Amino acid sequence: MASGGLILGAGSLGRLWAACLPPGAAAFVSRPGQSPSLYCEYRLQTLQGSSVNVSVPWQSLPAPYTPAALLVATKAMHALPALKGISESLPKSTPIVLFQNGLGSQQAVAEAFPKRPVIAATTTEGANRPQPDVVVHAGRGTTWVGSLNAAGNEALTPVVEFLFNSGLQVEATADITLRLWQKLVINAGINPFTALLDCPNGQILKQPLYLKHIDGVCEELARLMNHEGMLTNASRLRADIEVVARATTHNTSSMRSDVQNGRATEIDFINGYVAHRCEALNLAAPVNRMLTEQVHSITNNH
Ligand SMILES: NC(=O)c1ccc[n+]([C@@H]2O[C@H](COP(=O)([O-])OP(=O)(O)OC[C@H]3O[C@@H](n4cnc5c(N)ncnc54)[C@H](OP(=O)(O)O)[C@@H]3O)[C@@H](O)[C@H]2O)c1
Incomplete structure (x- = not known):
């Protein structure tokens, strides 16, 4: 039945x-x-x-x-x-x-x-x-x-x-993997910054932490995506991230909310996934690794 x-x-x-x-x-x-x-x-x-x-x-x-x-x-x-x-x-x-x-x-x-x-x-x-x-x-x-x-x-x-x-x-x-990557890019560029800075999405854009690291996040993402057969570049990914950050300017990301509520975050499946995949392929990913570790350091989910 x-x-x-x-x-x-x-x-x-x-x-x-x-x-x-x-x-x-x-x-x-x-x-x-x-x-x-x-x-x-x-x-x-x-x-x-x-x-x-x-x-x-x-x-x-x-x-x-x-x-x-x-x-x-x-x-x-x-x-x-x-x-x-x-x-x-x-x-x-x-x-x-x-x-x-x-x-x-x-x-x-x-x-x-x-x-x-x-x-x-x-x-x-x-x-x-x-x-x-x-x-x-x-x-x-x-x-x-x-x-x-x-x-x-x-x-x-x-x-x-x-x-x-x-x-x-x-x-x-027919290509759900590409859709998952597109969402991951947005999450990787917004979520850890909102969690570390404890601010809504739009407010990350002028913060020194974001301005210092966003290009590194995007370069590592673009290198990995190109390796996986998805042609893109870092400036395009940054533009996509910033369109969403502005469109959701007052929203609290799920990662910020998880940190605020003492819950485990999904960082290992976002920036942590990027770092892990890059490292397995001998591609450097120090910025995604650093953000992953920093989010771990403010939560208990090591
Ligand atoms: N919320 C959104 O708007 C949204 C949008 C897009 C994507 N997502 C994704 O969707 C997923 C779920 O998000 P969410 O916001 O709904 O999270 P959530 O509110 O934390 O819900 C997850 C639920 O799963 C339950 N759970 C955990 N282990 C279980 C098990 N073994 N058996 C049965 N239930 C179990 C949890 O129960 P306990 O609370 O008792 O642990 C909790 O109720 C995440 O990956 C998120 O990134 C969410």
Whole structure:
């Protein structure tokens, strides 16, 4: 029997998708060994400012149906461990749809589950959770979806059709890796500076720390992207970063928010990924490495 989809990770983004999908179309996966209440109840603050009550069932695995998809909405460092914890109870045909920012976690999942359909999504939708039972849809965007392996190619159309039910803007892409890189560039150029300077996005642009290091960040990124077959250059990447920093001038980045709230950041999957990949290829990446270490030094997630 085919039925609704499952969402792994009932945080900001998972709750946004669950609230936008039609009632009954999605359930949250309960953690193994945990027996939460039957429903996850919260309020969604919409883009128009209205407040909607949302009630999403918790589902333990195995589910009594074949899920249409498993949307993985954990932070990047939790995606693979969370999936390993439930994979035995998930039908092999169920597509895994990865929503993590950055790079590295998606490849790790695709390598760990080579025969399962693995799909990545990158979204410019924005959601945050000012209180445990409130999710704010903070910004409208586009969600790009593309497969990471052969099994994912076949599953892509049904997954996109499933996500369309949310009413959010969803687009299939044949090159999701390029989209993930484009988002990583923006995150690498904004997030660590906002976290280290404890300021909103737009304010980084005149800060000495940013002005001293942004060209180094972009040169290292451009060198790595060129090596990976994506033709670009540092000045173009810097221009892209600054367009987004200005367009989101008052926004608090997820990394700044994580630091403010004492949570682990995704730095290892953003600047840390760049540094790690460069070092593996004997390409120097001292600026991305330095920013990674500085963000680690103000958090506990070494
Ligand atoms: N929020 C956005 O607007 C947005 C936009 C684009 C991309 N993203 C990306 O989407 C991902 C999720 O972001 P987010 O803002 O939604 O993060 P979040 O609010 O921290 O949500 C992550 C959720 O995953 C849960 N989780 C962790 N391990 C789990 C496990 N083993 N089983 C079940 N649940 C588990 C966490 O539970 P606990 O809290 O109990 O640990 C948390 O509720 C990130 O990679 C982020 O970069 C987010």
